[in-house]
Amino acid sequence: MQLTETHRPTLDQALEAIRTRAYWSPHPEHPKAYGESAPTDGLAAFETLRGSRFDLDQPGTDGWTGGEISPYGPELGIEYPHPDVDVLLPAMRAGMGAWREAGPETRALVCLEILSRISARTHEFAHAVMHTSGQAFMMAFQAGGPHAQDRGLEAVAYAYAEQTRTPEAADWSKPQGKRDPLQLRKTFTTAGRGISLLIGCNTFPTWNGYPGMFASLATGNPVLVKPHPRAVLPLALTVRVAREVLAEAGFDPNLVCLAAERPGEGIAKTLAVRPEIKIIDYTGSTGFGDWLEENARQAQVYTEKAGVNTVVVDSTDNYKGMLSNLAFSLSLYSGQMCTTPQNLLIPRDGITTDAGPKSYDEVVADIAASVGGLLGDDARANALLGALVNPDVKARLDAAAGLGEVALPSRKIGNPDFPDAVVRTPVVVKLDGARKLWEGTDAEPAYLSECFGPVSFAVAVDSTADGLDLLRRTVRDKGTMTVGAYTTSAETERAIEDVCLDESAQLSLNLTGGVYVNQTAAFSDFHGSGGNPAANAALCDGAFVSNRFRVVEVRRQA
């Protein structure tokens, strides 16, 4: 493989991008960019996988398991190898020495080759992501394809940069006055910690999985991929590509293996506390994330958990732009993004806008109308909403209507291609955010828990200042992946920034165009901060990679 010629320029560009944080991506967003036959080929490849046994030729296979059902209805009917952990884990460690010796650059370039082959199959991955996450095709294509690959590449770039901060060798000569200097020859080797476990999620198997997977692999660790049982295929495909590339590059393919689980097995809990597992990446519920942090003490644990995302609505000079921007944010993938706004904090006495003063009721009604308008056409609604990923989301949506006055009811939408898909528009519920309801009381209003799915709360706060206090409490106690705010006041803007700086929350201000609070761009935006309860790590920064390896020094008298 011509790894250096092919991929070193891309690595250099990625290194430059994470330094400047300007826009950059080597992975095209448009489906047409992948060649004329790519759409047909990708769909055909996906259809071939259905109803088959997904063999990975990995050691320690103890039967077969599967059972994915697309949120769009069809059963995928794919069987994956179930691991005999006692065989698989030692086999995964066997190739670590050679992978360590390869050094940071070769590891990075091998990772880039894996990403590049995944990129070439983006159409196939898009169908796999669509039929496991319930994302609409275009979103599955972009978020599950180029955006996920970007995040993987970003992690590789950070890993490479971090590992090469220390030189491979150094000559050290310490003057001793009139005597000869003390002289040592020192070598520095980056050594992985051990097997890294990726616990995948249902909604964004590749986007949330690639950063940890590639960060660990690039820093010298074998990676065991434990997908969500409802979203195995995108990561199984990833494992297959990684194994192919590793073997072709002369490394042990068992450096990347799959651990698919039997229904109800809960294999993540078993794997997470195995002594061989030294790193864990997890996206999912707060409950299991907390369990991992408390129990997997032998491992470095990186978690993205639940959060209560908040938008502060204080004032705007582009009321229409604000409404349409918010409507899109609430609707995209039926609110099933960890970054979707949940609480819209709106002053009880209304806000000032370029369209005149608007009362709380007016603002809520206008947001509702904006969402209604955006999703009025069923074809467009289907393309934006996708399907509900699982019955829990639907149950939460149904229950949400009982929490308060419904400003916008959820609407059932039919999908002509997939009649079994559960497609729903978001519900907007009015709630009272009076200070007395959340301050100094043990009672927790509904809006202080994450209600994952197409549910938003229009929370009436006593004032913007009170809203900022509620924001602070929300971030500090519940965590948040995103904060949005609309204000025309420099003073209020500063106050919102201060809350976000104090409590470590990522802030988007006055978005009224084609960028949405729930989207982040690799190489430029941080996803999460790692500094509040929603996540203990950010994608991607030095801290995300620096503790996945250690530098071992050997010094010899020169």
Place this chain on the structure above:
Amino acid sequence: MQLTETHRPTLDQALEAIRTRAYWSPHPEHPKAYGESAPTDGLAAFETLRGSRFDLDQPGTDGWTGGEISPYGPELGIEYPHPDVDVLLPAMRAGMGAWREAGPETRALVCLEILSRISARTHEFAHAVMHTSGQAFMMAFQAGGPHAQDRGLEAVAYAYAEQTRTPEAADWSKPQGKRDPLQLRKTFTTAGRGISLLIGCNTFPTWNGYPGMFASLATGNPVLVKPHPRAVLPLALTVRVAREVLAEAGFDPNLVCLAAERPGEGIAKTLAVRPEIKIIDYTGSTGFGDWLEENARQAQVYTEKAGVNTVVVDSTDNYKGMLSNLAFSLSLYSGQMCTTPQNLLIPRDGITTDAGPKSYDEVVADIAASVGGLLGDDARANALLGALVNPDVKARLDAAAGLGEVALPSRKIGNPDFPDAVVRTPVVVKLDGARKLWEGTDAEPAYLSECFGPVSFAVAVDSTADGLDLLRRTVRDKGTMTVGAYTTSAETERAIEDVCLDESAQLSLNLTGGVYVNQTAAFSDFHGSGGNPAANAALCDGAFVSNRFRVVEVRRQA
């Protein structure tokens, strides 16, 4: 203050040094380098402190406490403020906003000014370190002065480099085909996590304390310094200097405060779980280190705990050099360094040397003779050994003689200047390291526990290969700060390196001159690896600083 003119060049040199890892230090090692009157002035300053109240003018003082007794005999008689934590912690947070706004460069330069003022008072600090740690004067001077300052500066350099990897602002413009590009203005601010707690140790209050203290301060966090009750003075002086500099530079002096405890109070346990404490640096016993890691879940916890340091003796082409190098390593500061070798693994059938083959008994006898020779002169012995830091060390030393055949008994040495000092030469005890005694059995031979102090075990192993297996088990299960090895075989050398790379241990090979396994140089050597049970962090690398702050992004439509 002319911070930039004075300190930016030093910061740049430090940044270059951690990149090249060549020898560098701005802090002279020789006492004469500090000016003619420095020795007298330093001693006088120290004497003035004795028997006085050490006022820091910090808020929330709830009485006074003290009681340090020099390991050399005299009571120091100094009283320190005892904190009212409920008052002190909120006061420490008050200055965080301005400290954050100052930015990484100003914070780094303020830290350099603090270090520079400490450096100017190195003689005074040397007496403070000597009379709390029991180190001999020259060691207290060097390790407690320039070497500690180097480690502090190194942490500042890492912190600065880490924080400036992301620019303060970026313009992001994403092409949209024929439409206008999406444009955002992004700002990135490094924000400290909260109050950082430094839990100091008895033996190296400044050397082990400065890295965490300066890493946290430079990354925007207030630092609460909780010294070991027997070694308050060096850190109290440090806190005083830091407060002076902060105030002069226009920042809140309460960004650095002292928490001295009452006898038996165990205030660290109370402080460690306070919600305001977000970072903890700790050096000390494994028991309390493990407790911190398990219980201080709200904080990032950096620990250096016990380890079982090991030297593998396989063969040498410089037998004399090896003996004298080992003798020095075992003797320095009475073996009370976390890096002092404890277990010397020597093949039962002897080793090959340039002085002919040597049996196990001969090697042990020659090491004993070399230590005996090195410490034969009482004045020289006092200068090397210092005093035992506390009665526990003496108790362990006394008990060690009962563990096996004593190859070199410990000798009591009188100190003419300090008749109450407890000065002892190291004991060397022969133990059987047969594989059957440590493999596959729950029984733990004495050499598999840390016996902190002037105690070394000459462990007879069945072969070098068996010794390497024992080394692997030792590092994996017990942890190690240092591994040393002597071998003339390239194959054996490679095997030792592999163990150290696999288990994350720092290795010194064939040291026979003036560099010792127990000494590391800032800017070049890593202290610990952070990858085995002896410590979860290395001094100093990216991982030591990167999670002490978070990057908060604010993005606005451009």
